[in-house]
Amino acid sequence: MNQTGIKVDLELVEQARQGNKDSINQLLETIYPQLASYVYRTTLDHDLKDEVVQETILEAYKDINKLRQQDRFWPWIRGIAYHKLCQFYKMEKRQRDILEPTLAHTYMKKRNNNIHQPDHLGKLISEEQKAFIMNSMKKLKPKHRQIINLRCFEGMDYSEIAEMTDSSAFSARVAFFRAKKELQKIFTSNGMANVSLLSALIAFAKMTSESSAATLSQHAITNQTLHVGLPATIAGYMGTKTTMTAATIALVGGISGSVAVKSIANTPEVNPSAQVAQMMTKQTVINSGNKERWFYYPEGPDKPVMIRTMKVIENSKNTTPYSLQNEQGNFLFTNGAIQINNFRLWNSDFSVQRLPTDSPELTYFLNKVEGRSVHMEPMTDSFDDLLVINQYNQQNEVVSSEVNYLPDATKELYYLYDKPSGNTFIDNRDAMHQRGWTGFRINGQLNGIDIQGKGQIPFTFSHMKNHTPWMQIDSRNDTLAIDHVSGSAFLDSQENVVASLPNLSLFKGMSRPWTGIHTLDVIRRDAAMQQLWFNTEIDTTTLKSIISVDFSHQGIRGNIEYHVDLEKDLLDKIVIISDSLSGEIMFEYLQDMPGNDFNSPQLVVDSQGFNDESHYGVLWPIELANLVK
Numbered sequence: 001m002n003q004t005g006i007k008v009d010l011e012l013v014e015q016a017r018q019g020n021k022d023s024i025n026q027l028l029e030t031i032y033p034q035l036a037s038y039v040y041r042t043t044l045d046h047d048l049k050d051e052v053v054q055e056t057i058l059e060a061y062k063d064i065n066k067l068r069q070q071d072r073f074w075p076w077i078r079g080i081a082y083h084k085l086c087q088f089y090k091m092e093k094r095q096r097d098i099l100e101p102t103l104a105h106t107y108m109k110k111r112n113n114n115i116h117q118p119d120h121l122g123k124l125i126s127e128e129q130k131a132f133i134m135n136s137m138k139k140l141k142p143k144h145r146q147i148i149n150l151r152c153f154e155g156m157d158y159s160e161i162a163e164m165t166d167s168s169a170f171s172a173r174v175a176f177f178r179a180k181k182e183l184q185k186i187f188t189s190n191g192m193a194n195v196s197l198l199s200a201l202i203a204f205a206k207m208t209s210e211s212s213a214a215t216l217s218q219h220a221i222t223n224q225t226l227h228v229g230l231p232a233t234i235a236g237y238m239g240t241k242t243t244m245t246a247a248t249i250a251l252v253g254g255i256s257g258s259v260a261v262k263s264i265a266n267t268p269e270v271n272p273s274a275q276v277a278q279m280m281t282k283q284t285v286i287n288s289g290n291k292e293r294w295f296y297y298p299e300g301p302d303k304p305v306m307i308r309t310m311k312v313i314e315n316s317k318n319t320t321p322y323s324l325q326n327e328q329g330n331f332l333f334t335n336g337a338i339q340i341n342n343f344r345l346w347n348s349d350f351s352v353q354r355l356p357t358d359s360p361e362l363t364y365f366l367n368k369v370e371g372r373s374v375h376m377e378p379m380t381d382s383f384d385d386l387l388v389i390n391q392y393n394q395q396n397e398v399v400s401s402e403v404n405y406l407p408d409a410t411k412e413l414y415y416l417y418d419k420p421s422g423n424t425f426i427d428n429r430d431a432m433h434q435r436g437w438t439g440f441r442i443n444g445q446l447n448g449i450d451i452q453g454k455g456q457i458p459f460t461f462s463h464m465k466n467h468t469p470w471m472q473i474d475s476r477n478d479t480l481a482i483d484h485v486s487g488s489a490f491l492d493s494q495e496n497v498v499a500s501l502p503n504l505s506l507f508k509g510m511s512r513p514w515t516g517i518h519t520l521d522v523i524r525r526d527a528a529m530q531q532l533w534f535n536t537e538i539d540t541t542t543l544k545s546i547i548s549v550d551f552s553h554q555g556i557r558g559n560i561e562y563h564v565d566l567e568k569d570l571l572d573k574i575v576i577i578s579d580s581l582s583g584e585i586m587f588e589y590l591q592d593m594p595g596n597d598f599n600s601p602q603l604v605v606d607s608q609g610f611n612d613e614s615h616y617g618v619l620w621p622i623e624l625a626n627l628v629k
Contacts (some may be wrong), residue, residue: 013070024064028057031077033210039081041208044138052088056081060322078154082146082164089142130207133200135424136186144179151176152201152221173228180226188539196561197537198226199577222550222559223510223535227373291320291391297386298327301357301379304461305516309345325516327461329429339426342433342459343569344518350538352528353521356388356401365528378404404461430568431591434458437467439590439598446575446625451475456598457589458514459569471506471512472601475628481506481620490627491550498627501616509549509562509618511571519569523547523562523618528619543567553622556580560621574621581625 035056040049042600059080067076070580070620137145150156150164161172187195247285290312306326310319324331325344332339347353352366357379367373375398379388387404403595432438442453455471458464471483478493483506490498504512508526513520520536527549528535537546543566548559565572568589577585616623 004191010070013067013073016064017067017070019065024061027073028060029076032057033078034074036210037208038078038149038154039085040154041204042085042142044134044145048088052081052084055084059084069609073310075160079164085142085146094487099566123374128144129518130193130203132190132192132195133204134207136183136190136192136200137204140179140183143175144182147157147172147175147179148183148201152225154226155204168250174379177228180228184537188541195574196546196548198223198535199561199575202559202577223369223533223548226535227369227371233503290391291322293390295356295386295388295390295391298384298461299383300386301382304464304514305357306461307345307516310392314603329460331445337424339425339427339428342430343567344513344516346518346520346566350520350536351522353517355517356390357386362528365531366525367534369528422503432589433459433568435593436463439593441590442471442473442585442586443588444583444585444629445584446475447581449475449481449628451585451628454598457511457598457607461514461516464514468600469512470506470600473506479601480627481624483507483599490623492627499623502530506614508620511569513569519564519571520545520566520567523564523571526618530619532618538566544572549618551619551622553619554626556622560618562614562618576625581622581624581629583621585621 002270010028012023020417026373033051036049036053039052040046054078060077064165067073136207140148147161150161151158156164158169158172160177161167161176162169165172167175183200184197187197187200198221205221223256225467292310292312294308294310296307298304307323308324308326309321309322311322312319316414321333323333323345325558330341330344333344334343351370351372352368354363354374358366363374389402389404390398391400395400427434437456437458437597439454439456442455444449445452453471454530455469456467457469458467461468468485469483471481473481479491479495481490482488483504485503487503488501488505490501509523511543512522513519513523517525524536524547527547532549532551533550534547539545543576544567545564547562547564550559551557551561556578558576558581561575561577563572563575564570570589573587574583574585
């Protein structure tokens with residue numbers, strides 16, 4: 001996994017091993033910037049960094065003949081520095097040796113006469129955010145900074161870290177997981193819970209690069225870099241003060257290794273957040289026992305789905321209703337009452353919601369991202385009014401699946417919510433969710449250019465026909481993009497169609513609650529359908545989530561962050577992070593609708609069909625940013 005990009009001349013290494021001082025000087029000149037960056041990212045102390053680098057160079061200069069493999073020069077140097085750092089922190093005070101004038105002094109003098117200024121981060125991050133990230137990293141324990149340094153900035157595999165730290169690869173995974181968790185905790189305690197861990201680490205890499213030539217490609221930190229796998233995630237939680245509820249969720253539901261989960265706060269106050277926490281706790285109970293889940297597709301596979309969950313009563317073949325998400329709304333059965341919520345349900349372990357109509361390719365990719373194995377029998381039926389009834393065991397595995405053809409299943413009594421005598425309704429919805437649809441405004445910047453726009457979104461399938469989803473995005477006086485049920489297009493400054501796309505293409509990677517699953521899952525499934533690796537960060541205190549998607553599109557590499565409000569079941573903003581593009585697209589949803597300000601835009605669709613084969617999918621913000629470069 002070595003991402004450092006350090007290349008050394010093997011012949012030069014051999015000459016250095018034979019005692020050629022000029023060759024040693026050239027080698028140390030080559031690796032100095034990387035060595036200084038590596039040490040500083042662990043110490044975040046310039047004086048201590050200078051001292052450790054001095055001692056490392058001195059030891060390398062003296063012991064170059066001990067290097068056994070020519071192609072291991074950089075790992076050998078890094079190993080010396082690692083042990084110097086360990087010695088310092090173990091003794092809890094600096095050990096200063098009296099050094100004779102040596103090569104180390106020459107290098108340090110050169111360094112002090114040419115202090116490196118951090119390279120420009122462009123529009124990606126403000127000065128305040130940079131200060132916040134640096135202060136947060138300083139609050140980390142040195143051992144946590146060290147493991148993050150080795151994994152993220154040195155690009156080392158867990159097996160390589162294990163070899164250096166004299167531990168196992170599994171221990172290295174657990175240590176990295178705990179370091180990530182501690183850093184996210186620091187973010188949250190400082191009121192910055194919505195900061196993406198991935199984007200913060202990328203920014204930190206650039207801020208601490210000793211060489212201004214270091215680019216994002218040299219610090220190719222991706223969601224895969226942050227991945228530790230299911231067993232290490234469970235072990236990381238079990239070894240901390242996190243509540244056993246989180247550990248139980250992990251063991252029963254199969255928590256994704258790519259999901260950073262915080263413990264659920266217990267609060268006696270009756271508020272929407274507390275109700276969601278109670279709902280999540282209830283879901284944990286459901287996951288711990290047998291259940292049935294009914295999936296109904298009125299328009300066939302790959303279209304909106306209605307989901308009903310039934311809990312199997314212990315020591316009985318009878319079932320009791322738990323939830324119903326149909327064309328009317330989101331119903332939850334708790335404590336003798338039926339709650340109606342803004343949101344579709346998400347899995348208690350925050351894993352991606354799977355559907356019985358998922359393709360084997362989609363299931364395989366989601367398994368890979370989540371580091372677990374979920375087996376789903378592939379569905380071959382494609383007719384409308386498809387009803388699939390799955391039964392799950394205590395391990396949340398599908399043990400049986402029944403396929404039916406049942407026209408208008410949502411009208412049948414057994415698919416409606418049950419309302420025994422004495423049950424009451426509790427409506428937790430805000431005004432726009434009670435209305436069933438709303439308008440939204442768009443604001444932001446792409447590559448420093450202001451954009452704005454508006455759109456409309458239905459929350460339930462029943463409102464889809466009368467309040468169809470649409471969106472329009474403008475720059476200055478120019479319309480950049482239009483999305484509508486009749487078609488989608490990117491436009492140039494003369495409003496000529498640059499690319500015509502399938503309808504609702506710009507709603508990929510966005511909230512589509514009318515389709516029957518939560519925005520959290522809509523976005524992640526959209527990314528998985530394009531085989532794009534993603535990482536999910538969850539804050540259960542604020543009920544916010546950041547989904548970071550790695551991308552490589554038309555020669556541009558980076559990440560797109562999708563910020564989701566879990567309680568409202570809506571996308572708050574999209575952030576583009578790359579070397580050549582930057583952008584932030586923010587969405588404001590209207591509780592009260594204005595007059596005629598939200599008329600649907602008109603779009604003439606290319607009668608010859610779509611002229612872009614990729615259809616962009618969740619990467620449409622990248623193409624939009626390209627239009628305003």
